[in-house]
Amino acid sequence: MNTASKRVLITGVNGFTGRYMRTELEANGYEVFGLGTHPCDDPNYHQVKLTDAQALHTVLAEIQPNAVVHLAALAFVAHGDANAFYETNLIGTRNLLEAISASEHTPECVLLASSANVYGNASEGMLDEQTEPAPANDYAVSKLAMEYMARLWMNRLPIVIARPFNYTGVGQASSFLLPKIVSHFTRGADRIELGNLDVWRDFSDVRAVVQAYRRLLEVKPVGLTVNVCSGNLYSLREVLSLCERITGRAISVEVNPAFIRANEVKKLCGDSKRLRSIIGEWNTPSLEETLRWMLAARE
Template sequence: MTIAGKRALITGIHGFTGRYMAAELQASGYDVIGLGSQPSDDADYHQIDLADGPGLRTLLATVQPDVVVHLAALAFVGHGSADAFYRVNLIGTRNLLEAIAANGKQLDCVLLASSANVYGNVSEGLLSESTPPAPANDYAVSKLAMEYMANLWRDKLPIVIARPFNYTGVGQADNFLLPKIVSHFRRKAQKIELGNLDVWRDFSDVRALVHAYRGLIETKPVGETVNVSSGRVYSLREVIAMCTAITGHQIQVEVNPAFVRSNEVKTLCGDNSKLRSLIGGWHTPSLDETLSWMLAE
């Protein structure tokens, strides 16, 4: 695949993942065009809501991308409005796929970012792409519904679905767990309030994640669903211990019952063998490397 001059449209380009994705694709020679819901003076940026089907069709006809990376989503699981998850993650994605198909141009790849939350509370062993989904909250249901809806377009569009497990890095909002912990250590807070400390999560580095997404765009396993994960889990206790070791700062941890979610997924560990078979040599930095990067910023 010759990349020079290829046009990549990234939805949600101003989000945490979108900024890293744009840098990754630009460094590889793509011309990057951004789409988002907020105003911006950035060059090659278009403000448009995913609810605006006609606007999306006009934009696709103007931009004529070779690749679409669909990152725009409502992602914070604790978000108050269930309706918003379905409006953005399901209906918004459908409007986008409809606009891409209506444009008529033959694309190289349409990468849709789903979520490992679709696996729900299955906690035994590694979760592979063949693990039956069992979503446990509205966010996860909206993402799984998006995957099923996208199947309706598989004969028309070169769709690849990525299921990222947790990932983090510099610039992620503090309402996500690791940035919250990091910010407490950076400002040498005396105590931190957290929910359940005995949840185990598979964490990747956002820089490795966007490298995986670029690899999927270029290998084009069309019609496939692919986990993006480190294949290792860490409990929040271990994360606190790593931050303590990196900074030398001791912090008092208090469990706030209000932060303990009843439908919390206890263990999420992803089998990444399919990803690594598609993208030779892919790996994510160890979690202490990622935390050191975040703590140093």
């Protein structure tokens, strides 16, 4: 993306990832416009729901961005309303693509954030982009359906699909696992209730993830699906141990059967070779470094 084409639209700009995406782009000279569902005073911000197709058409015609980063989604897997996943993640994304396509100006790149949850728990080892999807919950199904739907637009729009594995950082909601653990340590709690302790995840740092997204926007590997992941697995037990070592505090863990989800993905580790072949050398901070950042920010 050259210096004359630096207008980027971020959907979900005020969400956890969106805030870091904005910072990353602005630090690299981009003019950022944002969409979201809550009020905001920023003149480059538009309060629009993805389910409002007409409003999206109006906003896209006005902004005419040179690139789009689509982050807005319903992402909490345990959300109680299954229909909401499809309304936001599938129909909302289709509305967005339709609005982009109807705009007089075609962006150079449209980056859609999917999820490594589409792989499910049917495959072991390092999961690359050729791994057969096997989604195990409505969130994952909605994301995979979004990917298939997006392919219908690839002859009209320069779409890149990112499949991020787990990532975290300061500001992530405490409904997510690592922020929940961190908050228990920082407030000096004696005990924590968790679900299955024997799950393994590939964790990245949100700051590295948004850097990867920016570099994908710049390289524009149109038509490709790309894992964004560290390639390193950590068990929930290891996360707890790291927090205990960093803080010098022990915590009692109680397994609550109500927190154990059906169809829990046991091991989710990504292969990042394609990402690195596209954008060059890229690394995420170690999980210990990310946890130290999170624990320090909450003190």
